[in-house]
Amino acid sequence: MPLPDGVTFVVIGGGVHGLSTAYHLAKRLREQSRGSGADVLVLDKGHIGSGASGIACGVVRNNYYQPAMRELMAHSVSVWERHTAVLSYHSVGYMQISPECMHEQVGTIYEQEKAIAYPSVFVEGAKDCDAYMKGLFGDWQAQNITSVLHEKKGGYANNMRSVEGLARLARSEGVRIETGVKVTGFERSNGSSSAVRTVVTDKGKVRCEQVVVGAGPWIKQIWDMLYLPNSISIKGRDGKLHDDVQMWTFWSLQEGTLGVDPRRQKTNDGNMPPVIHVDTDAPLYSDIDGSLITDKLWGIYYKPDFYFGGVQGGAMPLKINTDPDKVAVDPYGPASPDFIVGEDFRRMWCSALAHCQARFVGQSGKYRDEPSGGIGCFTPDNFPIFDRFCENVYVIADSNHGYKMIGVGELVATELTGTTNRLLEPFRFDRYVRGELHPVSNSPYPWS
Ligand SMILES: Cc1cc2nc3c(=O)[nH]c(=O)nc-3n(C[C@H](O)[C@H](O)[C@H](O)COP(=O)(O)OP(=O)(O)OC[C@H]3O[C@@H](n4cnc5c(N)ncnc54)[C@H](O)[C@@H]3O)c2cc1C
Numbered sequence: 001m002p003l004p005d006g007v008t009f010v011v012i013g014g015g016v017h018g019l020s021t022a023y024h025l026a027k028r029l030r031e032q033s034r035g036s037g038a039d040v041l042v043l044d045k046g047h048i049g050s051g052a053s054g055i056a057c058g059v060v061r062n063n064y065y066q067p068a069m070r071e072l073m074a075h076s077v078s079v080w081e082r083h084t085a086v087l088s089y090h091s092v093g094y095m096q097i098s099p100e101c102m103h104e105q106v107g108t109i110y111e112q113e114k115a116i117a118y119p120s121v122f123v124e125g126a127k128d129c130d131a132y133m134k135g136l137f138g139d140w141q142a143q144n145i146t147s148v149l150h151e152k153k154g155g156y157a158n159n160m161r162s163v164e165g166l167a168r169l170a171r172s173e174g175v176r177i178e179t180g181v182k183v184t185g186f187e188r189s190n191g192s193s194s195a196v197r198t199v200v201t202d203k204g205k206v207r208c209e210q211v212v213v214g215a216g217p218w219i220k221q222i223w224d225m226l227y228l229p230n231s232i233s234i235k236g237r238d239g240k241l242h243d244d245v246q247m248w249t250f251w252s253l254q255e256g257t258l259g260v261d262p263r264r265q266k267t268n269d270g271n272m273p274p275v276i277h278v279d280t281d282a283p284l285y286s287d288i289d290g291s292l293i294t295d296k297l298w299g300i301y302y303k304p305d306f307y308f309g310g311v312q313g314g315a316m317p318l319k320i321n322t323d324p325d326k327v328a329v330d331p332y333g334p335a336s337p338d339f340i341v342g343e344d345f346r347r348m349w350c351s352a353l354a355h356c357q358a359r360f361v362g363q364s365g366k367y368r369d370e371p372s373g374g375i376g377c378f379t380p381d382n383f384p385i386f387d388r389f390c391e392n393v394y395v396i397a398d399s400n401h402g403y404k405m406i407g408v409g410e411l412v413a414t415e416l417t418g419t420t421n422r423l424l425e426p427f428r429f430d431r432y433v434r435g436e437l438h439p440v441s442n443s444p445y446p447w448s
Helices: 016-031 067-082 100-115 126-136 159-172 216-225 343-356 408-416 422-427
Strands: 006-012 040-044 094-098 120-124 147-151 155-157 176-179 183-188 196-201 204-213 231-235 241-246 249-258 275-280 292-294 298-305 310-319 374-378 385-389 393-397
Touching: 006 016, 016 040, 016 159, 016 204, 016 393, 016 408, 040 204, 067 100, 067 408, 067 422, 094 100, 100 120, 100 147, 120 126, 126 147, 155 159, 159 176, 183 216, 204 408, 216 374, 216 393, 249 343, 275 343, 292 343, 298 343, 310 343, 385 408, 385 422, 393 408, 408 422
Parallel strands: 006 040, 006 204, 040 176, 094 275, 204 393
Antiparallel strands: 094 147, 120 147, 183 196, 196 204, 231 241, 249 310, 249 374, 275 298, 298 310, 385 393
């Protein structure tokens, strides 16, 4: 079917953000008798879920050191809970298990979770942490752990199933989703306005009033098409303005699956366990030959997952030091010749599993030797940008925090229909020049 000549809203990207925005926008237009899903067109150059959302591990948590992130996540968890079945969401909870250098910061997360009535338990001290963990898993053996934050909400969802669920929700509101359509540029208004009036694609042009960009790791390509800056000024924590800071950086996400029966990871009482995230500064030794892998802070996360067919999870991402203009985003994910995980990941992650729980000792031979992982495009401070550019282009650049942030689409829908949302305000682009940066945690990840 040919593309329409014009539509009110064009959404670029059929991932979690594009589809969530399209669904919530259509619903809002209908509820406010201001329109319907017929006013919303989603375009994706591949198929729905052909980006990061379709390969995400799918972990959903609140645990963030930044208050603004935490409030946003609490809202997103409520959206997951609203559509548990259609989004294939498993509310098993989430655990942040940490060493002493993170103890105090995780304690503040707990205090603030209490303040927003997000249910969690906080255990402190090496002995009590060990007892708490052994109460869940009799074979627990991770070292140097002095705090455990057990979030009772959150968990994980099955990546493609939730993207397909979102697409069903959007279509049920009358949204049109066109796949195999690549956006190649924009035409602006004549005169002094910088607003986009036409979205140009390889299948024709579409006039529109507003554009939503949910392009995930391809955000830099769309950013360039909009002639937005590739370097910016940031007022740092030192109070000084730092010029020429690179706008986008790519990181390679490291994930894989241990091909064991997912039921192997049940808790002592026979239930499916929370998602486990362990950070520790205990030396990590190879589970195969005993050699030292690292004596620096390291971290892993894992969950039993029938959808992946094993115990699936990951470790710290690797920064891609190539010039961002030269990073090949396509082919994406496991199809990439450049950015799939290698032997180093297997050695580290499988040994780390064995470090944490005796049931994984000697299991690294069961690691699923198939391409996995994918890249993410990160902002200068590694936190999202949700803002309007060129007057009518709403950019959702989640800095790879995003699968769990399914609720952002609902909040963006309110802004697209004229109501500013408090939860999105800490993520505006001008925070850089104003020096309103989010606090940084001691975790080994760029995203917590
Ligand atoms: C390996 C991996 C594991 C992850 N695990 C987690 C996790 O456990 N929890 C979590 O919260 N987050 C996780 N993330 C991050 C999360 O997946 C992303 O932040 C999120 O999915 C981004 O969603 P999106 O909708 O912005 O982009 P995407 O899902 O990437 O969707 C963007 C879409 O835009 C389309 N597109 C791009 N350019 C164009 C164009 N020019 N024209 C038309 N269409 C275009 C693409 O085809 C794609 O389908 C993970 C990421 C990776 C890579």
